[in-house]
Structure formats: C-alpha cells, structure tokens
Amino acid sequence: MQTIRVALDERSYPIHIGAGLIERIDLLAPLLPQRRVMIVSNTVVAPLYLDRVVRAFERAGIEALSVVLPDGEDHKDWPTLNLIFDALLRHRCDRKTTLIALGGGVIGDITGFAAAAFMRGVPFVQMPTTLLAQVDSSVGGKTGINHPLGKNMIGAFHQPIAVLADIDTFSTLPDRELKAGIAEIIKHGAIRDADYFQWLEANIERLLARDAEALIHAIKRSVEIKAEVVALDERESGLRAVLNFGHTFGHAIEAGLGFGTWLHGEAVGAGMVMAADLSRRLGLIDAAARERVRELIARAGLPAAGPALGFERYLELMSVDKKNESGRLRFVLLRAIGDAFVHDSVDRDALRAIVDACTNSVN
Amino acid sequence: MQTIRVALDERSYPIHIGAGLIERIDLLAPLLPQRRVMIVSNTVVAPLYLDRVVRAFERAGIEALSVVLPDGEDHKDWPTLNLIFDALLRHRCDRKTTLIALGGGVIGDITGFAAAAFMRGVPFVQMPTTLLAQVDSSVGGKTGINHPLGKNMIGAFHQPIAVLADIDTFSTLPDRELKAGIAEIIKHGAIRDADYFQWLEANIERLLARDAEALIHAIKRSVEIKAEVVALDERESGLRAVLNFGHTFGHAIEAGLGFGTWLHGEAVGAGMVMAADLSRRLGLIDAAARERVRELIARAGLPAAGPALGFERYLELMSVDKKNESGRLRFVLLRAIGDAFVHDSVDRDALRAIVDACTNSVN
Numbered sequence: 001m002q003t004i005r006v007a008l009d010e011r012s013y014p015i016h017i018g019a020g021l022i023e024r025i026d027l028l029a030p031l032l033p034q035r036r037v038m039i040v041s042n043t044v045v046a047p048l049y050l051d052r053v054v055r056a057f058e059r060a061g062i063e064a065l066s067v068v069l070p071d072g073e074d075h076k077d078w079p080t081l082n083l084i085f086d087a088l089l090r091h092r093c094d095r096k097t098t099l100i101a102l103g104g105g106v107i108g109d110i111t112g113f114a115a116a117a118f119m120r121g122v123p124f125v126q127m128p129t130t131l132l133a134q135v136d137s138s139v140g141g142k143t144g145i146n147h148p149l150g151k152n153m154i155g156a157f158h159q160p161i162a163v164l165a166d167i168d169t170f171s172t173l174p175d176r177e178l179k180a181g182i183a184e185i186i187k188h189g190a191i192r193d194a195d196y197f198q199w200l201e202a203n204i205e206r207l208l209a210r211d212a213e214a215l216i217h218a219i220k221r222s223v224e225i226k227a228e229v230v231a232l233d234e235r236e237s238g239l240r241a242v243l244n245f246g247h248t249f250g251h252a253i254e255a256g257l258g259f260g261t262w263l264h265g266e267a268v269g270a271g272m273v274m275a276a277d278l279s280r281r282l283g284l285i286d287a288a289a290r291e292r293v294r295e296l297i298a299r300a301g302l303p304a305a306g307p308a309l310g311f312e313r314y315l316e317l318m319s320v321d322k323k324n325e326s327g328r329l330r331f332v333l334l335r336a337i338g339d340a341f342v343h344d345s346v347d348r349d350a351l352r353a354i355v356d357a358c359t360n361s362v363n
Numbered sequence: 364m365q366t367i368r369v370a371l372d373e374r375s376y377p378i379h380i381g382a383g384l385i386e387r388i389d390l391l392a393p394l395l396p397q398r399r400v401m402i403v404s405n406t407v408v409a410p411l412y413l414d415r416v417v418r419a420f421e422r423a424g425i426e427a428l429s430v431v432l433p434d435g436e437d438h439k440d441w442p443t444l445n446l447i448f449d450a451l452l453r454h455r456c457d458r459k460t461t462l463i464a465l466g467g468g469v470i471g472d473i474t475g476f477a478a479a480a481f482m483r484g485v486p487f488v489q490m491p492t493t494l495l496a497q498v499d500s501s502v503g504g505k506t507g508i509n510h511p512l513g514k515n516m517i518g519a520f521h522q523p524i525a526v527l528a529d530i531d532t533f534s535t536l537p538d539r540e541l542k543a544g545i546a547e548i549i550k551h552g553a554i555r556d557a558d559y560f561q562w563l564e565a566n567i568e569r570l571l572a573r574d575a576e577a578l579i580h581a582i583k584r585s586v587e588i589k590a591e592v593v594a595l596d597e598r599e600s601g602l603r604a605v606l607n608f609g610h611t612f613g614h615a616i617e618a619g620l621g622f623g624t625w626l627h628g629e630a631v632g633a634g635m636v637m638a639a640d641l642s643r644r645l646g647l648i649d650a651a652a653r654e655r656v657r658e659l660i661a662r663a664g665l666p667a668a669g670p671a672l673g674f675e676r677y678l679e680l681m682s683v684d685k686k687n688e689s690g691r692l693r694f695v696l697l698r699a700i701g702d703a704f705v706h707d708s709v710d711r712d713a714l715r716a717i718v719d720a721c722t723n724s725v726n
Contacts, residue, residue, distance in 0.1 A: 078441055078445070082441070085510055085516065085517060086512070089510060089513055089516060090512070092682065092683060116519065117480070117517045117518060117519060118516065119516060120505065120507060120518045120519055120520055121519070121520070142483065144483060147448055147452060149449070149452035150452055153452060153481065153482060154448060154480045155482075155483045156480060156483055156519060319455065320452065320455060
C-alpha cells in the first residue's frame with residue numbers, strides 16, 4: 001500500500017493506494033466522528049462490493065447503512081441526489097454521520113455534494129472503484145451534479161476525510177472504463193511532468209494489461225500531480241485550471257452527444273488531441289509534440305478525434321462552460337509536453353480550423 | 364447609516380443599516396467582480412422594490428438580470444431553487460456574476476444556497492426586506508432549503524460579500540412579520556446581553572410603532588451580537604449554537620403545524636418561552652427571570668405558548684433536528700437573562716412537564 005497525503009491546511013487527508021483496501025476499515029475508524037456511516041453505491045457496483053464493505057464496517061463495530069442509486073451520468077441529477085437525503089433523514093442521521101462513496105466518479109461527485117449539503121456539511125470518504133475516479137475525481141474536493149444546461153453546474157468544494165483506492169476493484173472494470181481512466185493519467189503527464197509522460201509512452205501496454213505494479217505507480221504519480229496542483233490552488237482561481245486540459249472541448253463533446261454517450265475520459269481523450277492541435281496552430285508546440293499526444297491517446301484505445309458536431313455547435317457548447325469568465329472562452333494549452341497554461345483569448349479562426357481538422361467527418 | 368463589519372478572516376463583510384439603502388449601489392459596486400448581477404426576489408417583494416433596484420444598478424452601469432420566485436416557506440425547496448439555476452444558465456452567467464437576494468429570510472436562504480452551489484460558488488449580496496431577515500438570516504452565512512422531512516436540511520455555509528439592511532422596506536411589512544422579527548431581537552438580548560434585554564423591555568412599544576431610531580438601534584445591536592457569536596464560531600461547533608435559543612421547540616412547532624402556518628419568529632417566540640420554562644424547571648433560573656421572558660414575548664404580540672401537538676409528537680419532531688448529535692436532543696438553556704448555554708442531556712420527564720405546561724390545550 002502506498003499513501004499520499006493531500007495537504008490542504010486543516011482539511012488535509014490521506015489517499016491510500018493498493019490491493020484489498022475496501023475492507024481496510026482500520027484505516028478509517030480513527031477518523032470517524034461517530035460509529036455510524038451511510039454507504040452510497042449504485043446498481044452496478046453494489047452487487048459486486050457492497051456486502052463486503054458493510055461486513056467490514058460491522059466487524060469493526062461500526063453501523064453501516066446503505067443507499068443504492070441508479071447507475072450512470074444521466075442520473076447525476078437532483079432526483080438521484082435526493083435519494084441520499086431521503087435515506088439520511090429516514091434513518092435520522094446527523095452531522096456526525098460519515099458518507100462513504102463506493103463507486104465511480106458519478107457516485108463520488110454526487111455523494112460528495114450530498115455530504116457538502118446535508119445539514120450544511122458532514123464528513124465523507126471516497127472508495128473509488130474505477131481508475132478514472134481513483135486518479136481524478138477522488139482528489140481535489142470537487143463535488144456536484146449536472147443541470148440540463150450544463151455538466152457539474154451545481155456543486156461544492158468539499159474534501160473527503162480519506163480515500164481508499166483499491167486496485168482489486170479493477171477486476172470487474174470494463175476495458176472501456178479502464179481506458180477512460182488512462183485518459184486522465186495521460187493528462188497528468190502532459191500538463192506537468194514530461195518524464196511521467198515518457199514513462200507512460202513506454203508502459204501504456206502494461207496499464208492496458210492491468211499490470212498491478214504499473215497501475216499503482218501510475219495512480220500514485222497521477223494523484224501526486226493532481227494533489228500538488230490542488231494544494232497550490234484549492235479554489236481553482238489560477239493554476240488548478242491546467243487540470244482542465246482537454247476539458248473545454250471534452251465537455252462540449254459530452255454535452256453535444258448527450259451525457260453518457262461518450263465516457264468522460266473518452267471525451268477528454270479527443271479533447272486533449274484538439275487542445276494539443278490548437279497549441280500547435282498557435283505556434284506553442286511543434287508538430288512532433290502534438291503527434292506524441294495524439295499517438296499516446298490512440299495507443300490507449302481512446303478516440304483521437306471529436307465527433308462532427310460542426311463548429312458553431314462546438315462554440316455554443318463551449319460558451320456555457322463554467323471555466324469561462326465574462327464570456328471569453330478559456331483553453332488550457334501546452335507550451336511543451338509537461339508544461340500547460342491557461343489561455344483565454346483564442347482567435348476564432350484558429351478555433352474553427354482545429355474543430356474542422358480534429359473532428360470526424362461523419363458521426 | 365450605521366455599518367457593522369462581520370469579521371471572518373478573508374471572508375469578512377460589511378452590514379450597512381439605514382434608510383434608502385436598496386438604491387445605494389455605490390456601496391456595492393467596488394465589491395462586484397463583474398458588472399453584471401442577477402437579482403432574486405419573489406412575487407410579493409418584486410412589485411414593490413425590484414424596478415427601483417434594477418434602475419439603481421443600471422444607473423451605476425451594471426447590468427441587472429432578475430428572477431422572481433413564488434413567495435413563502437413552502438417554496439423553499441428544490442424546484443424553486445432550480446428556477447435560479449435555470450435563469451443563471453439561460454443568461455450564460457458565470458462564476459463572477461453576483462446574486463442579489465432582495466426579499467425576506469426565505470429569499471436570502473435560497474439565494475445564498477444558489478450562490479454557494481452555482482458553479483461551486485459565486486458571490487452574493489443580501490438586501491433583506493423584513494426585520495427578521497435583517498437581524499437574523501442576513502448574518503452568519505447559513506443558507507439552504509427545506510426537505511419534506513425537515514427544515515433547512517440541505518444547505519451550505521456561504522457568506523455574502525455585503526448586506527444592505529434598508530429600514531424603509533418596513534413601510535410595506537405586515538405587523539405580523541414585524542413581530543416575528545422582534546422575536547429574534549428578544550432572543551439576542553436573552554442569550555447574551557442583559558442590558559439589551561432591559562432596553563427592549565423599556566422600548567418594545569417603540570419597536571412595534573416602527574420608530575426609526577429604535578429600529579436602527581435594535582438592528583445594530585442584534586447584528587453586533589450575532590456577528591460576535593458567529594465570528595467566534597463560524598461553523599457552529601460550539602458557542603454559535605446559543606443562537607438556537609427557542610429553536611429546538613420552534614422548529615418542532617413549525618414542522619408539526621406544517622411549514623408556513625406559523626411564521627418562524629412566532630414559533631421561536633413560543634419556543635423561547637418553553638426553553639425558559641425548561642431552564643426554570645431544571646433550577647437554572649428563577650421564576651421571575653422565566654416570567655420576564657414570557658412577558659416580553661407576550662408584549663411583542665408573539666405567541667407565548669406552543670400549539671397542543673402532544674408530548675410524543677414534539678419529541679418525534681425534535682429528534683430530527685439537525686442540531687442533535689448521536690441521537691441526543693440538544694437544548695439551549697438560560698443560566699440567567701443574557702447568559703445562554705447548550706445542554707444535551709435533558710431529562711424526559713422535565714421535557715414532558717414543560718410541553719404539557721407551555722402548550723395550549725386546544726389547537
């Protein structure tokens with residue numbers, strides 16, 4: 001087991017990475033303000049892991065209630081969130097009851113927001129069961145739900161008290177979801193660590209083959225990079241925005257196709273190719289660097305081009321992105337592999353050129 | 364105009380109290396991160412004041428969008444909250460758009476929560492138009508909505524960037540609402556300032572007659588007391604709980620009768636009499652002190668007894684109160700007038716006695 005500590009002053013917390021962790025309640029027990037928890041899971045993950053987690057809590061003398069939500073991004077909404085509030089109130093939970101998010105990124109985001117908003121804030125623990133959630137949504141405290149007019153539009157910053165990233169849960173993870181997680185791993189190398197990006201180029205096949213050692217290394221390094229960036233800028237006023245590399249295009253793709261059609265990681269994969277191409281067109285990186293990004297994403301089995309939504313539609317979808325300020329589109333661009341920055345005055349023609357070049361001509 | 368500054372480290376903010384303030388946009392303009400605001404009001408307040416506020420913003424060169432919500436505590440819910448999100452997204456507002464809460468406590472709470480959750484947090488300003496909102500809900504950063512199983516169960520701590528408490532808005536405030544605000548004013552004296560309580564005993568008729576000087580003094584002193592308590596304990600871990608004097612019984616009354624039947628301040632009025640009586644039965648204060656509380660509440664035209672819901676129903680309603688911890692009921696009791704504390708091991712028989720004694724025999 002490896003442990004990273006995310007340093008956020010009074011609200012710092014540990015991320016444990018390794019095998020068999022969803023039953024390691026000894027890692028959580030000292031942190032719980034009450035010997036009672038509410039586990040939030042979904043209809044896909046609960047049949048696989050919920051009983052084991054409940055029994056592990058009970059062996060530790062901790063009462064474990066649970067609520068099972070419908071699965072999927074299209075249930076990341078208010079009615080589903082409200083199922084958690086209903087369960088908490090029905091069981092007379094109070095401000096010291098800890099919520100446990102057992103599932104992927106949607107479960108983590110919705111449970112985190114439930115924890116932020118229930119009685120104006122209760123503790124929560126992440127037990128992410130997808131690679132994406134382990135390297136991305138379990139770090140940084142972003143929580144929330146979608147609105148029909150935009151993804152993650154309603155939410156809060158709320159840090160977990162601990163994260164247990166159990167790689168054994170990947171045994172039940174579909175290949176497509178594994179690859180979606182690898183997209184965020186590639187992102188971490190691309191924005192901040194050229195050596196790590198190079199390591200990924202050398203080891204992408206080991207990750208795809210679910211090699212435990214390679215996975216633990218990649219999760220640890222990705223979590224370190226994200227934790228480092230978040231600690232420097234918890235509220236996303238500046239630096240943290242580089243974590244959105246590929247996301248301006250990616251969110252437009254997800255919204256344009258309808259949430260859930262492409263996985264978030266798939267949309268970010270294509271989005272990173274588009275952002276690298278935009279960086280190239282603006283003369284920030286050379287064609288070889290752009291090609292390294294495209295190639296690694298393609299080797300990871302991720303889409304290396306966006307769907308053909310048309311330029312105007314991309315523009316419309318990107319203009320509601322909450323990372324924008326005062327109506328200007330913001331993009332994260334590369335100065336080099338391993339060196340990203342935020343740019344908010346991209347020329348419309350350059351944008352049209354890359355949307356035309358980096359999207360498939362047929363849907 | 365009087366100005367109090369609520370000191371909360373980086374998040375401190377000014378509360379201005381006086382006449383004609385809803386048009387004093389000069390007090391706000393330097394604080395706005397963008398020359399665009401979204402005013403949230405309701406169907407009662409908007410016809411009276413919205414146009415004046417919109418025009419005042421426009422004169423200052425600030426674009427003022429608005430959304431008008433249905434009025435009342437029974438609309439302090441998700442569908443109504445969502446009308447704010449819909450308006451913000453339809454107008455492509457971003458993280459720098461400031462929300463302006465123009466209305467009473469419900470508008471303040473729901474707008475504050477919208478500001479806390481929209482894009483994970485945008486600025487907001489309170490323009491409270493009721494006495495209750497000016498002395499209570501505009502100070503302390505508590506925001507939220509109700510759940511069918513409990514009041515204010517879903518919310519956030521989110522501080523406004525400024526509060527404009529305009530006493531001219533009382534010209535349209537019904538007497539019943541004025542009295543409900545006086546309930547919280549009496550509470551502030553009872554829990555922390557015996558001299559202020561005595562001033563209220565001497566000046567209660569001036570407040571009821573809407574004497575401007577008396578109102579400004581009372582609002583200022585109440586805001587000072589609340590701000591002092593909140594600054595010492597922003598997240599309500601200890602001291603701040605004394606602000607809930609009368610609220611454990613009060614919330615039970617509101618929930619038991621159905622939210623909106625009694626005004627919050629009316630329920631708190633009766634709740635304070637019950638809490639004072641409980642303090643007396645536990646030997647903490649003498650009968651004379653208990654009687655001073657009851658009498659001042661009665662002189663303010665507030666109910667000095669709770670409705671006859673029956674002991675078991677009170678117990679059930681109080682046990683879902685979010686101020687409870689680990690299943691124990693918490694009450695704020697008096698050691699003396701001006702000196703409140705939190706007690707969480709109240710004897711069941713004492714509780715039954717005061718519920719029997721302090722509730723009307725007929726509904």
